[in-house]
Amino acid sequence: MLEGLRTFELANQTEVSKSVKAKTAIHEILTK
Amino acid sequence: MDKIWAFASYNLWSQFAPPVGKEYFHCDMKRGFARARQREPGVAALKDLDNTPQRIGILAQQGVYEFHQNPKLFSRKDAVEQVAEILQLSQESTPVQERVILILTNYQQHPILLGKNIIKLNRGDEGFPKPIILKQGNYLFNFFAAIDCIFAEPDGTIHILDFKTGKSEFDRRQAYLYLLAASYLYPSQPAIASFYNLETGKQSDPLRATADTLQAFKIEMSLIAQRHQKDLKRYRDNPAEFDIIFPPNPGLNCSYCPFHSICQFSSVILEVAA
Numbered sequence: 367m368l369e370g371l372r373t374f375e376l377a378n379q380t381e382v383s384k385s386v387k388a389k390t391a392i393h394e395i396l397t398k
Numbered sequence: 399m400d401k402i403w404a405f406a407s408y409n410l411w412s413q414f415a416p417p418v419g420k421e422y423f424h425c426d427m428k429r430g431f432a433r434a435r436q437r438e439p440g441v442a443a444l445k446d447l448d449n450t451p452q453r454i455g456i457l458a459q460q461g462v463y464e465f466h467q468n469p470k471l472f473s474r475k476d477a478v479e480q481v482a483e484i485l486q487l488s489q490e491s492t493p494v495q496e497r498v499i500l501i502l503t504n505y506q507q508h509p510i511l512l513g514k515n516i517i518k519l520n521r522g523d524e525g526f527p528k529p530i531i532l533k534q535g536n537y538l539f540n541f542f543a544a545i546d547c548i549f550a551e552p553d554g555t556i557h558i559l560d561f562k563t564g565k566s567e568f569d570r571r572q573a574y575l576y577l578l579a580a581s582y583l584y585p586s587q588p589a590i591a592s593f594y595n596l597e598t599g600k601q602s603d604p605l606r607a608t609a610d611t612l613q614a615f616k617i618e619m620s621l622i623a624q625r626h627q628k629d630l631k632r633y634r635d636n637p638a639e640f641d642i643i644f645p646p647n648p649g650l651n652c653s654y655c656p657f658h659s660i661c662q663f664s665s666v667i668l669e670v671a672a
Contacts, residue, residue: 381535388617395611396418396570 430644
């Protein structure tokens with residue numbers, strides 16, 4: 367159960383991290 | 399498969415966020431009227447008003463299409479009149495007629511697509527394009543990209559061309575989203591995207607995108623789709639919170655907003671009949 371929760375949190379963090387990276391990349395592409 | 403309600407497109411993105419440097423023009427409430435309240439009679443009437451820039455854009459695209467349907471027109475002296483008749487231009491307002499005639503004249507003199515290996519040229523009035531189903535993580539959504547024209551460069555590169563009219567600047571986000579679409583429609587071919595203004599003759603440099611860049615835009619599209627669905631649900635659950643879910647940004651932009659007459663936050667002063 368705990369392991370499952372950790373996996374879920376990790377997956378969420380990964381998605382959030384991907385979103386932030388994508389936004390940063392797009393901003394750089396559009397402003398360069 | 400269950401129906402996929404979530405969607406994203408350039409149009410929706412531009413309603414979430416303006417082009418870089420145009421932030422002061424952005425109003426979330428405009429998106430609220432257009433996307434959450436579009437079925438209300440008062441809103442629908444305003445939304446469906448075909449304003450002059452839109453009419454010019456559609457007729458210009460149709461004009462280009464008609465030229466390429468009958469390429470002999472390019473060498474005819476009365477070509478502009480012929481195309482104008484096909485477009486039933488005489489039924490349009492005078493400003494629309496004048497500008498479309500100028501566009502048709504420009505195009506006959508500088509036919510940017512003549513001699514190109516055209517794969518697809520839309521007439522501009524086809525309605526919604528077929529969606530591309532995208533999956534980001536576990537999230538599925540429809541991605542719409544209304545492409546004006548696709549042609550093949552001599553080396554096989556797919557070239558997506560977007561026609562513009564008026565004075566609006568090219569928004570490179572749109573080009574990158576066309577390239578995202580091309581990566582699904584023509585996965586084995588390199589692609590470039592560019593803009594061409596039919597009124598001014600201005601052409602953009604072609605844009606290319608790496609796989610990483612396309613992935614970034616795909617992620618952004620999935621976020622837009624999710625945020626939009628979330629906002630719609632919030633509004634359905636709490637219609638009284640319209641101005642909280644879609645906060646207004648009154649200012650100069652209100653003058654160009656089709657919903658200013660029904661927006662309680664609009665800065666446009668309505669004339670009252672005496």
